[in-house]
Amino acid sequence: MAVFRLGSDAYGMTVRQTVAEASKNFTSIGAIYTTLERLEAKGFISSWQGEATAERGGRAKRYFKIEGSGIDALREKEQVRQNILGGLLGGVA
Amino acid sequence: MAVFRLGSDAYGMTVRQTVAEASKNFTSIGAIYTTLERLEAKGFISSWQGEATAERGGRAKRYFKIEGSGIDALREKEQVRQNILGGLLGGVA
DNA sequence: CAATTTTTTCTATTTTGTAGAATTAATCAT
């Protein structure tokens, strides 16, 4: 979800930040990367090396982007939720 | 989700059916029960033995019901999704 | 080139997911 949301600025650290902000739940950096790797292995996302020109030093970024099948998977997941819960949980808050 | 949705008719077999219909995904009966047991161990759901009076023979049912913390967990999960995706996926289909 | 910084990799463990055979407990028919 975070890779999708982040668009062209998705890489390990921003994904971690997005997840942390959205979930109030500490997530280790290792957890983020292994998940990204598994999603890539399944073809849901893809990655490539960013250029080395960073502003302040530090290793080059590895960018991620969601693939069509990844979007399909998100849609399907949402569909299942909708099928079971519908509006039962209360669409408000 | 299925236990919540099924209300007073939630037990192993109906949960399985609900999941199967909602997800077009085969799920073994063993998978259903171990999941129910783990959710109960966490206090998200609770269970009790149904009366023995079935209509057609067969073992008595073990009913499940969602607890407050289970509903909270569902809400929180939905909140995370909303925080990250919002309407990005397209609320239509 | 050493210090610093940003980011990714690696390794190991716990938790979840999954399947399917076996078992249990009930009713029905003879």
Added chain:
DNA sequence: ATGATTAATTCTACAAAATAGAAAAAATTG
């Protein structure tokens, strides 16, 4: 009342995913 049938749950074992945190890598800066 007992064997057949039925509906449901338990049990056992393995595969996959989640998680953490230390280590390593690769870049810039003084």
